[in-house]
Amino acid sequence: xxxxxxxxxxxxxxxxxxxxxxxxxxxxxxxxxxxxxxRIMEEVVRTNYQIDEAASVxxxxxxxxxxxxxxxxxxxxxxxxxxxxxxxxxxxxxxxxKIYYDFxxxxxxxxxxxxxxxxVYDEKLDEIDGLxxxxxxxxxxxWIGRFAKRGxxxxxLSSYYDEKSSMVSCIKADHARCGILAAEFMDYGIRKExxxxxxFCGDEHIYSNRVYASNxxxxxxEYGYDxxxxxxxxxxxxxxxxxxxxQRENIQGIFMCNARNTYCICKLVDExxxxxxxxxxxxxxxxxxxxxxxxxxxxxxxxxxxxDQGTQAVLKMHKYLSRGIQEQEDHVMPPVLLMKSNVECxx
Amino acid sequence: xxxxxxxxxxxxxxxxxxxxxxxxxxxxxxxxxxxxxxRIMEEVVRTNYQIDEAASVxxxxxxxxxxxxxxxxxxxxxxxxxxxxxxxxxxxxxxxxKIYYDFxxxxxxxxxxxxxxxxVYDEKLDEIDGLxxxxxxxxxxxWIGRFAKRGxxxxxLSSYYDEKSSMVSCIKADHARCGILAAEFMDYGIRKExxxxxxFCGDEHIYSNRVYASNxxxxxxEYGYDxxxxxxxxxxxxxxxxxxxxQRENIQGIFMCNARNTYCICKLVDExxxxxxxxxxxxxxxxxxxxxxxxxxxxxxxxxxxxDQGTQAVLKMHKYLSRGIQEQEDHVMPPVLLMKSNVECxx
Numbered sequence: 001x002x003x004x005x006x007x008x009x010x011x012x013x014x015x016x017x018x019x020x021x022x023x024x025x026x027x028x029x030x031x032x033x034x035x036x037x038x039r040i041m042e043e044v045v046r047t048n049y050q051i052d053e054a055a056s057v058x059x060x061x062x063x064x065x066x067x068x069x070x071x072x073x074x075x076x077x078x079x080x081x082x083x084x085x086x087x088x089x090x091x092x093x094x095x096x097x098k099i100y101y102d103f104x105x106x107x108x109x110x111x112x113x114x115x116x117x118x119x120v121y122d123e124k125l126d127e128i129d130g131l132x133x134x135x136x137x138x139x140x141x142x143w144i145g146r147f148a149k150r151g152x153x154x155x156x157l158s159s160y161y162d163e164k165s166s167m168v169s170c171i172k173a174d175h176a177r178c179g180i181l182a183a184e185f186m187d188y189g190i191r192k193e194x195x196x197x198x199x200f201c202g203d204e205h206i207y208s209n210r211v212y213a214s215n216x217x218x219x220x221x222e223y224g225y226d227x228x229x230x231x232x233x234x235x236x237x238x239x240x241x242x243x244x245x246x247q248r249e250n251i252q253g254i255f256m257c258n259a260r261n262t263y264c265i266c267k268l269v270d271e272x273x274x275x276x277x278x279x280x281x282x283x284x285x286x287x288x289x290x291x292x293x294x295x296x297x298x299x300x301x302x303x304x305x306x307x308d309q310g311t312q313a314v315l316k317m318h319k320y321l322s323r324g325i326q327e328q329e330d331h332v333m334p335p336v337l338l339m340k341s342n343v344e345c346x347x
Numbered sequence: 348x349x350x351x352x353x354x355x356x357x358x359x360x361x362x363x364x365x366x367x368x369x370x371x372x373x374x375x376x377x378x379x380x381x382x383x384x385x386r387i388m389e390e391v392v393r394t395n396y397q398i399d400e401a402a403s404v405x406x407x408x409x410x411x412x413x414x415x416x417x418x419x420x421x422x423x424x425x426x427x428x429x430x431x432x433x434x435x436x437x438x439x440x441x442x443x444x445k446i447y448y449d450f451x452x453x454x455x456x457x458x459x460x461x462x463x464x465x466x467v468y469d470e471k472l473d474e475i476d477g478l479x480x481x482x483x484x485x486x487x488x489x490w491i492g493r494f495a496k497r498g499x500x501x502x503x504l505s506s507y508y509d510e511k512s513s514m515v516s517c518i519k520a521d522h523a524r525c526g527i528l529a530a531e532f533m534d535y536g537i538r539k540e541x542x543x544x545x546x547f548c549g550d551e552h553i554y555s556n557r558v559y560a561s562n563x564x565x566x567x568x569e570y571g572y573d574x575x576x577x578x579x580x581x582x583x584x585x586x587x588x589x590x591x592x593x594q595r596e597n598i599q600g601i602f603m604c605n606a607r608n609t610y611c612i613c614k615l616v617d618e619x620x621x622x623x624x625x626x627x628x629x630x631x632x633x634x635x636x637x638x639x640x641x642x643x644x645x646x647x648x649x650x651x652x653x654x655d656q657g658t659q660a661v662l663k664m665h666k667y668l669s670r671g672i673q674e675q676e677d678h679v680m681p682p683v684l685l686m687k688s689n690v691e692c693x694x
Contacts, residue, residue, distance in 0.1 A: 334692030345681030
């Protein structure tokens with residue numbers, strides 16, 4: 001069963017470098033250019049050379065990863081609590097691989113996270129090997145680019161980072177598919193008489209909101225529904241307008257494309273206590289939604305496994321820091337549907 | 348961040364054994380009774396002593412695991428292809444931990460798998476450290492008990508094994524919850540006029556079929572539906588009867604609680620080409636179902652992540668063989684709903 005192992009010497013011959021260089025590249029030591037290291041690692045992977053991970057951990061120096069994300073409080077808790085938990089659970093045993101984590105739970109909201117990145121860059125650049133964060137604005141992208149340029153391997157969550165770099169890699173939900181699935185589920189529940197659907201499309205400056213909501217809307221129009229759209233992110237921005245629409249219009253279904261608006265609308269519908277016969281479909285799963293499932297207000301959520309993004313980020317980081325494997329391809333998480341009977345399994 | 352490490356000497360003092368015994372227990376060597384080893388490992392876990400896994404792999408001898416399951420062919424392919432893939436993918440890199448896998452793809456069906464277990468016991472007992480299989484009959488259970496008694500750590504998939512043993516551990520779907528979720532989804536799609544539901548409850552001698560189907564039936568009755576039940580496992584047993592019922596009765600929804608019947612009924616409904624307005628909900632996901640999703644015949648499947656059972660089995664085995672951690676508690680996989688838009692992500 002065991003693959004034939006290729007020696008370091010053979011790798012050196014094939015790539016035209018010295019044995020010492022191969023050794024330095026594989027065990028993550030300095031003195032090898034990024035390009036040469038990449039070339040050697042490619043050859044290593046190609047020839048199925050199995051690095052003896054055990055031996056390599058014992059030999060190499062300790063590594064440090066910093067995680068910079070908004071603290072899971074206020075309306076940020078619905079989404080970020082899961083992300084943080086995923087990362088922290090997965091990072092827990094990484095010290096056995098000599099990889100240590102530093103968690104920066106920022107007081108800045110996501111739109112201002114670049115300020116925290118700036119501070120970390122100035123204060124800690126020399127001591128860190130990896131960075132896990134989110135890219136959400138032009139300013140954040142600039143700082144991420146700076147880290148990458150200085151050799152910090154960076155994993156971005158739920159981000160759309162356009163610049164190609166071998167040091168930056170993304171993990172995200174398949175937002176387009178989330179939107180289409182939401183439409184399919186909504187239509188399955190209504191089917192016969194297609195009427196008005198109220199849709200909370202979030203903040204169109206947030207790339208994930210935009211992709212997700214527009215895919216839902218397109219599909220629903222294709223099915224033959226009329227859409228009423230409310231823009232905004234969080235209760236301050238959407239509550240007043242929603243209250244008016246819910247009392248005025250005859251709505252068949254309501255859809256929310258992010259965690260924050262899902263909570264806000266469930267709470268509102270519960271408070272309004274209107275005589276109603278509409279379906280409600282939200283996004284993401286967290287304990288604050290359970291009462292609304294129990295009361296029959298919320299029919300289902302699209303689950304994007306957002307905590308798993310955290311786990312995957314740690315695994316990607318581990319692969320790079322302990323074995324030198326750079327996975328540049330984005331890791332895309334597929335969505336699933338959760339209803340009252342299975343939602344608690346995903347808390 | 349790093350936890351304070353407790354030395355082997357401290358563990359020895361706390362458990363009242365010699366330093367050598369602690370060492371032998373931790374590094375999986377012989378000469379320590381199961382009971383003493385368990386006591387030491389408990390203390391090790393309790394005091395957060397982090398075994399240096401890297402060092403331990405280098406020191407210990409190679410281990411061998413045998414996997415005994417029906418070959419993924421004929422109607423067995425729908426379910427067992429996923430299980431086999433999960434195991435084989437996860438086992439692929441285990442040789443770096445010096446754990447080698449031997450895959451026995453049996454020609455016996457699940458009901459006869461004990462014959463293969465008997466053969467493996469007679470021919471290979473002395474060379475194996477772990478066994479992954481399924482318990483489905485009294486006879487299989489007897490052979491599993493024999494392996495466990497001889498110190499072979501055994502992980503059972505989708506099985507209900509009643510005898511308590513520290514050497515046997517189960518991984519299975521939450522079949523009760525699968526049934527309740529199926530009912531919730533069916534009712535969500537029909538809601539207003541509750542009529543007749545045709546349900547394929549599988550083989551009641553298969554424990555998973557029985558638990559799953561009875562939970563669906565109970566919930567549907569609670570909602571107020573009438574049920575027409577067809578027993579049987581696979582096309583030979585259910586096709587003829589289904590054909591008659593589908594042509595005679597006015598059916599609102601059809602439910603199948605296993606992979607094999609799901610395929611068989613989709614195929615039949617497609618062939619009959621009846622003018623219909625009913626929902627179809629099946630179980631498990633595999634490529635042969637895709638055409639029926641595309642044609643709008645199949646509305647959704649309950650996904651039990653059956654391939655993940657294979658993955659989890661390998662991880663459990665790894666934890667035991669390389670770190671001595673016995674997880675006796677069953678690992679239960681929660682179900683999710685898949686529709687046309689996301690099913691392909693789970694192939």
